[in-house]
Structures are given as structure tokens and as C-alpha cells.
Amino acid sequence: MMKNFAGAAALFGLPLHKISAEPNQLPPESLFGTNPDSYWDRLRSDQFLMPNVRAFLNTGSLGVTPRPVFNAVVNYLEKAAELNVEALQVEQYPRWGYEALDEERLAIAEFIGCHKDELAITHNATEAMSIIAGGMPLPRGTEVLLTDQEHPSGTGPWKLREIKGELKTRTVNLPLPPKSPEQLVDIIISAIGPKTRVLSFSGIMSPTGLLMPIREICDAARERGVITVVDGAHMTGQVPVKIDDMHCDYFAGSPHKWLFSPAGSGVLYISESRLDEHYPVIATAGWDDKAMKAGRFMRFGTNNRAIIEGFMAGLEFAKSIGPDRIYQRIHELALETFNRARELPYVTMLTPEDDRMFGSLVTFRINLPEQQLALLWQRCTERRIWTTGDQQLRVSTHIHTRYSDLDLFFETLREVAG
Ligand SMILES: Cc1ncc(COP(=O)(O)O)c(C=O)c1O
Numbered sequence: 001m002m003k004n005f006a007g008a009a010a011l012f013g014l015p016l017h018k019i020s021a022e023p024n025q026l027p028p029e030s031l032f033g034t035n036p037d038s039y040w041d042r043l044r045s046d047q048f049l050m051p052n053v054r055a056f057l058n059t060g061s062l063g064v065t066p067r068p069v070f071n072a073v074v075n076y077l078e079k080a081a082e083l084n085v086e087a088l089q090v091e092q093y094p095r096w097g098y099e100a101l102d103e104e105r106l107a108i109a110e111f112i113g114c115h116k117d118e119l120a121i122t123h124n125a126t127e128a129m130s131i132i133a134g135g136m137p138l139p140r141g142t143e144v145l146l147t148d149q150e151h152p153s154g155t156g157p158w159k160l161r162e163i164k165g166e167l168k169t170r171t172v173n174l175p176l177p178p179k180s181p182e183q184l185v186d187i188i189i190s191a192i193g194p195k196t197r198v199l200s201f202s203g204i205m206s207p208t209g210l211l212m213p214i215r216e217i218c219d220a221a222r223e224r225g226v227i228t229v230v231d232g233a234h235m236t237g238q239v240p241v242k243i244d245d246m247h248c249d250y251f252a253g254s255p256h257k258w259l260f261s262p263a264g265s266g267v268l269y270i271s272e273s274r275l276d277e278h279y280p281v282i283a284t285a286g287w288d289d290k291a292m293k294a295g296r297f298m299r300f301g302t303n304n305r306a307i308i309e310g311f312m313a314g315l316e317f318a319k320s321i322g323p324d325r326i327y328q329r330i331h332e333l334a335l336e337t338f339n340r341a342r343e344l345p346y347v348t349m350l351t352p353e354d355d356r357m358f359g360s361l362v363t364f365r366i367n368l369p370e371q372q373l374a375l376l377w378q379r380c381t382e383r384r385i386w387t388t389g390d391q392q393l394r395v396s397t398h399i400h401t402r403y404s405d406l407d408l409f410f411e412t413l414r415e416v417a418g
Helices: 003-013 029-036 036-047 067-082 102-112 125-135 152-163 183-190 215-223 290-298 305-321 323-342 371-381 403-417
Strands: 117-124 141-146 170-171 196-200 227-232 250-253 266-270 348-350 363-366 392-395
Touching: 003 371, 029 036, 036 067, 067 305, 102 266, 102 305, 117 125, 117 250, 117 290, 125 152, 125 227, 125 250, 141 323, 152 196, 170 348, 183 215, 196 215, 215 227, 215 392, 250 363, 266 290, 266 403, 305 323, 323 348, 371 403
Parallel strands: 141 170, 141 196, 196 227, 227 250
Antiparallel strands: 117 266, 250 266, 348 363, 363 392
């Protein structure tokens, strides 16, 4: 009973001080050794607030908040409302938006493999991409190369500058699905033209889950004098990301998808060599203080500091389970999804077969008439299966995903297909 009280309290406006700040313990290690599926089942019921009946297969849009993250946000809000500066360990009312947050940035930077001074905390990847594209000094006539699998947040910020006459964009089409990482490097790099100054692409493609050979692309682009921007909205938390290993100049991330952060968490990376020349797109005190390094790109004005606390709790949660263990599990579930989908005669796989080229997002086209597709969505809603797409359907698998969730989804699909 007590376990569910916190969620109920928040939903129904009951006194929040009843919510424990202590995280629930993870299941015992011995259980992982003897019965990994039970370990993950137990972890789901202890660490997530969502009810047992939900099959949540849409982390790619927004992750579901785990209990320790929820608790951290709520506790912080409560302490802030009490002006309890002792508990918050601050001297004044905390306001993300004017603060350096060095400790927090250090923790994030260590996790995602970059230097704290090259990292700013944003609200999401859209904002990070907007700061990257909006603030990059570029000579007029510059060409920015994009791919045809970008999310609107990866193209919009460039197109905005294009309509102002500041640059031109060009799009390179990727094969669907591609054959190999080498083929992708070849297609992208050979598309670089004499005016191409920037290459902006997703590390994991939103529509297909395709994991790009980022380092190879960035190295080859750099040899040609091209600046690289990686839209890594799906990377942080889905694959073991180390930004320094990617050799990109800029990176945008959305840890509220795969890294357990509360909605409204983002990261922006700008390599040291580009920091000084980059312009902020939002300006308040400190906007021109280059000594602040990447910190001057997170001067937004007053913000909800509780989100940062949740972000930190999400990082701790991931670390306590272990990023490698998480990846192994969620990729194993994605492989299972891939294999089950591939067997169906009315399905065309859009995620590549080579599993070096996807993490935990699997996309396929369902070649069924519209009426049957509508019925599929209706049945999914009735059975509380959450996924995304239409004819092109994308399944996300995370640590709360159970094999029974996949059973339910594929049974529903088979039933509708008849
Ligand atoms: C590749 C990519 N970039 C950017 C975004 C935007 O992310 P956010 O809504 O967190 O800003 C998404 C969201 O799905 C995405 O898939």
C-alpha cells in the first residue's frame, strides 16, 4: 500500500511530504544471476509508478519517469516551496537559469564522456539543436548537409536560417534499410560538396532507429574541413554514449527519452575549439562572458531547478543498475522485437538487419489495409499498449519492457492481420 501512496498522493493532491526521499532498493544481485527476467520484473514493479497493465513501448518519444526521479523532483519542489534552504543546501532560493551548476554538469559530463566546460544543460534536444544552428557563425552561401531521416528539430533550426537567406541546406537520401555502416559513411561523405561547411545528422535516426557510424563520418568530414553536428536525442541512455569518442564538434541530447530524466531535460555539447566563436541565442547576464565556457549557453533566465534534481537522480539510477547491463537488456529486447517482426509476411523491416546498426528502437512497415491498421491502433489503446507510428511502426524497448509486453503487442498484430 505504502509503495503506491506517493503516486496517488501526487495525483490526488494529498500531502506530498509523505513521499520518501529514499530510493527503493534494487533487486538483489543474486536474482540477476539466477533469474534475470525476474530481476527486471521486480525492478519494474519496485522502481516505476506505471501500473502492471501498461505495455509502454514508446520511450523513443518520451521515457517513463522512474520512482527515484519522481521523488527527487517532488521533494525538491516541496523543499523549495518551504524555502527550506538548509535541506536544499543552498544560500538563496535556487534558480536554474542563472547558475553554473558545475557539480551537476561534471556528473553528466562524466557519464556521457566529455568535459564539463563543453557541456550545457538545456530543456531538450530541440533547444540544443536551436542553439547549435542558430549560434554558429557561418559565411553567407554556406551549405549545410542534412539527411532525409532527420527529426524536424534537426532540420527546423537550419531551415529557419535558410529562409533568412543566411545559408542553404541540402539533403542526402539514405537507403532504407542500409546494408552496412561502411555504405552509410560512403554515401554521406561523397555527398559533401565544395560549399558544404556543416554536416548535421542524427546519431540514431528517429524514424528507423538506425544507429550511424558516427566517428567514421565525423573523422572523414573533419578531413574535408566540414563541421559535424550530431543530433543525439536518442543516444543518451539508449546506447553507451561517449561524446569524446565520436569526434563531433557539436552534440544535442534528450536524456528525458532513454536516460530516466524528467521531461524537460536536455544536453548541449560544444567542443572547446568552437566555444569562443559560438553565439548564444538567448541572452541575459553572462551571455558574452567567454570564461564561462559552455556555461554561457545555459543562461536562460529563471527555470525549474527541480528538473535538474530529477536529472541527477536519473543518472544515479542508471549508474546503480549499470549502463552496460541496461544496454545488454534493452538491446536483447530490441533483437527479439526485430526477429518477431521479421517473421511476419505483411511486414517490411526498416531497421537494418545488422545489429551493429541499431540500439533499442526497431521500425517496420505494416503492409495491411487502412481499416486493419485502424483496428490495430484501437486494439492497442484498449489493451494499453503504447507505441508510435502509423503504417510505419516504431517499437522502443527499455528496462521496464517485459517479454510479455512484446507477446501482447505481436499477438494483437497477428490477430488484427487475421
Ligand atoms: C532525432 C531527434 N531529434 C530531436 C528530437 C526532439 O527531442 P525533444 O523533443 O526532446 O526536443 C527528437 C524527438 O523525438 C528526435 O527523435
